[in-house]
Amino acid sequence: MNLDYLWGGFAIALTWQNLLIGLIGCFLGTLIGALPAIGPINGIALLLPIAYTMGLPPESTMILLAAVYCGAEYGGRISSILLNVPGDAGAVMTALDGYPLAKQGRAGEALAISGISSFVGGVIGAIGLALFAPILSSLAIGFGPAEYFVLMIFALATLGAMVGSQPVKTLIGCVLGLMLATVGLDATSGAYRFSFNEPELGDGIEFVVLVIGLFSISEALIILENQSAGVTMIRKLGRMMARLDDLRKCVVPTLRGSAIGFVIGVLPGTGASVASAISYTTEKRISDRDGTFGKGDVRGLAAPEAANNATACGAFVPMLTLGVPGSGTTAVMLGALMLYNIQPGPLLMSQHPEMVGGLVASLFIGNFFLLALNLPLVNLFARVLTIPNWLLVPGILVLSIVGVYSTNASTLSLYLMLAIGLMGWLLRKLGFDMAPIILGFVLGDVMEINMRNALAISGGDISIFFKSWISLVLWGLAIAVAVLPFLLGRRANRRKARLTLDAEAQP
Amino acid sequence: MTTPATKDGVAGRIGAAALLILALAFGLGGATIHYAFASDPLGPRVFPVALAGALALLALLYWRRPGGAEEFPHGVLLLRILAVPGLVLLSVLLLEPAGFVVSIFVLTAGVAWIFGASVRASLIGGIGHALLWWIVFVKLLAVYLPPGWLFA
Numbered sequence: 001m002n003l004d005y006l007w008g009g010f011a012i013a014l015t016w017q018n019l020l021i022g023l024i025g026c027f028l029g030t031l032i033g034a035l036p037a038i039g040p041i042n043g044i045a046l047l048l049p050i051a052y053t054m055g056l057p058p059e060s061t062m063i064l065l066a067a068v069y070c071g072a073e074y075g076g077r078i079s080s081i082l083l084n085v086p087g088d089a090g091a092v093m094t095a096l097d098g099y100p101l102a103k104q105g106r107a108g109e110a111l112a113i114s115g116i117s118s119f120v121g122g123v124i125g126a127i128g129l130a131l132f133a134p135i136l137s138s139l140a141i142g143f144g145p146a147e148y149f150v151l152m153i154f155a156l157a158t159l160g161a162m163v164g165s166q167p168v169k170t171l172i173g174c175v176l177g178l179m180l181a182t183v184g185l186d187a188t189s190g191a192y193r194f195s196f197n198e199p200e201l202g203d204g205i206e207f208v209v210l211v212i213g214l215f216s217i218s219e220a221l222i223i224l225e226n227q228s229a230g231v232t233m234i235r236k237l238g239r240m241m242a243r244l245d246d247l248r249k250c251v252v253p254t255l256r257g258s259a260i261g262f263v264i265g266v267l268p269g270t271g272a273s274v275a276s277a278i279s280y281t282t283e284k285r286i287s288d289r290d291g292t293f294g295k296g297d298v299r300g301l302a303a304p305e306a307a308n309n310a311t312a313c314g315a316f317v318p319m320l321t322l323g324v325p326g327s328g329t330t331a332v333m334l335g336a337l338m339l340y341n342i343q344p345g346p347l348l349m350s351q352h353p354e355m356v357g358g359l360v361a362s363l364f365i366g367n368f369f370l371l372a373l374n375l376p377l378v379n380l381f382a383r384v385l386t387i388p389n390w391l392l393v394p395g396i397l398v399l400s401i402v403g404v405y406s407t408n409a410s411t412l413s414l415y416l417m418l419a420i421g422l423m424g425w426l427l428r429k430l431g432f433d434m435a436p437i438i439l440g441f442v443l444g445d446v447m448e449i450n451m452r453n454a455l456a457i458s459g460g461d462i463s464i465f466f467k468s469w470i471s472l473v474l475w476g477l478a479i480a481v482a483v484l485p486f487l488l489g490r491r492a493n494r495r496k497a498r499l500t501l502d503a504e505a506q507p
Numbered sequence: 508m509t510t511p512a513t514k515d516g517v518a519g520r521i522g523a524a525a526l527l528i529l530a531l532a533f534g535l536g537g538a539t540i541h542y543a544f545a546s547d548p549l550g551p552r553v554f555p556v557a558l559a560g561a562l563a564l565l566a567l568l569y570w571r572r573p574g575g576a577e578e579f580p581h582g583v584l585l586l587r588i589l590a591v592p593g594l595v596l597l598s599v600l601l602l603e604p605a606g607f608v609v610s611i612f613v614l615t616a617g618v619a620w621i622f623g624a625s626v627r628a629s630l631i632g633g634i635g636h637a638l639l640w641w642i643v644f645v646k647l648l649a650v651y652l653p654p655g656w657l658f659a
Contacts, residue, residue, distance in 0.1 A: 172562065189544065224588055428577075
């Protein structure tokens with residue numbers, strides 16, 4: 001196995017600029033994860049245009065965004081434990097045992113244990129990524145236009161899994177994203193499509209405008225709507241170090257959680273929430289002999305935390321090797337690559353080994369930063385939870401406006417951002433998820449160009465999409481993946497619902 | 508937050524109808540794209556039209572099972588929610604003539620007030636935001652933002 005890309009990547013990630021950028025990303029990511037109002041996807045949407053405007057090179061931007069992503073998976077546990085409100089989707093299960101521990105006056109210990117298991121999960125995930133990525137990308141070298149097109153079909157098929165309960169809405173979101181991607185100049189024929197003679201739309205809808213509209217403007221409205229008191233923060237943290245005995249009990253659950261999380265992360269479409277749910281329920285089934293899960297068992301805390309951090313690393317595998325995002329957040333990161341005119345896809349690793357290697361190496365380094373930040377500084381992050389929404393949300397809006405304006409200095413983009421934000425809010429109220437729209441948008445161009453190129457090669461004969469064994473395997477995978485996570489997700493949801501009921505029933 | 512199934516369905520039906528209209532408009536727009544030549548057998552029209560077809564089909568499926576919507580806000584809450592994009596719009600209008608600092612002050616103070624802060628806290632918060640972001644972006648990160656008449 002060739003790991004040269006990784007050693008080259010360490011050389012990039014260990015320059016002092018990239019170390020500093022990684023450290024800042026880890027810090028911001030933990031903050032973003034800790035705040036219940038915003039998750040990794042919002043944080044990345046806000047930071048991406050700023051990084052781009054500052055003229056950071058693509059590998060540094062990727063290091064920053066990856067650090068934010070991983071940091072948010074660490075940070076999410078803080079509000080789960082102290083507020084019983086998950087800081088992001090992956091931290092839902094952490095609250096089940098974390099909050100009871102905090103109520104027993106052991107919040108500090110719970111934070112320490114979950115920090116350590118996050119670290120183990122993150123490092124194991126990064127090792128898995130480093131080993132798996134070259135294997136998968138060497139398979140991907142034999143892709144022609146027809147295979148790429150079927151790959152995109154596979155990517156879209158996996159989306160049914162992202163929001164398993166409502167596949168029709170997921171697919172609608174996806175088609176909307178593909179439609180938005182057709183706006184602007186068609187490179188093959190020189191025709192303008194859906195640009196309404198507006199020069200700015202002639203270049204297509206900008207990724208930053210779409211992402212910020214969908215993830216930050218609409219988010220602000222949702223926060224306002226859900227603003228309700230009634231959560232009590234646990235301020236007494238108690239002893240800040242984990243007991244050796246507890247740590248010993250957590251070794252196996254943490255390793256199991258990491259493995260489950262990584263595998264689920266690699267599956268396109270299934271994110272941290274599914275991974276942490278499955279690892280928690282698995283751990284409960286295996287270890288819960290005395291019925292202590294849900295009442296403050298450290299093992300129920302360690303397993304899902306390890307899982308959600310391993311998932312974040314696993315989600316990079318399909319993104320970096322195939323150009324197919326493993327989660328909503330990696331979909332935004334794919335869009336970030338396109339800002340730099342880097343075409344995500346099977347050739348990414350051979351064409352930009354420095355960027356892929358730098359990213360993977362930064363995940364190793366980032367997890368050490370995160371451990372160092374999260375153990376001693378957890379008090380500081382906990383204090384962030386007391387920032388009221390009336391101070392926080394205006395800040396999100398300012399970052400949105402600056403982000404969009406700074407990438408092209410045009411107020412028209414800001415109006416478009418606002419319109420997309422309102423549309424996103426309406427769709428969210430109707431129960432749509434925003435991630436499929438982003439995914440459709442990111443994959444739209446690649447999909448259309450490859451479909452047309454393939455048909456140009458075959459002279460219009462569609463059997464080209466079924467000729468090679470790669471295409472046939474991908475068709476098979478597409479069908480399998482559309483069905484399998486759907487079943488898994490349903491099972492996990494059912495179990496989660498039952499567990500939550502159990503937890504609520506406990507006094 | 509559970510809603511009665513009927514209300515739930517109405518919102519979904521409206522959404523499905525809107526999507527169907529969008530599909531028709533998009534398909535029509537796609538079928539009439541002007542182009543002089545195409546170097547491939549498909550040309551620029553086929554993909555958009557196919558997408559429109561897919562959306563129409565999905566919209567019909569959605570119409571059949573329109574559930575899963577959250578309750579839409581109404582009354583004062585709806586007004587407060589709509590006031591947020593209203594303020595964003597106002598601050599975008601102000602951005603180039605009045606400058607970044609003024610525009611951000613209006614936005615942040617207004618939104619803080621909508622989120623339930625007292626008038627005094629909103630004003631102080633607005634000044635704080637305006638100064639903070641001006642220092643961060645203009646002074647530290649050297650991002651170009653319109654200075655406006657105040658700092659011109």
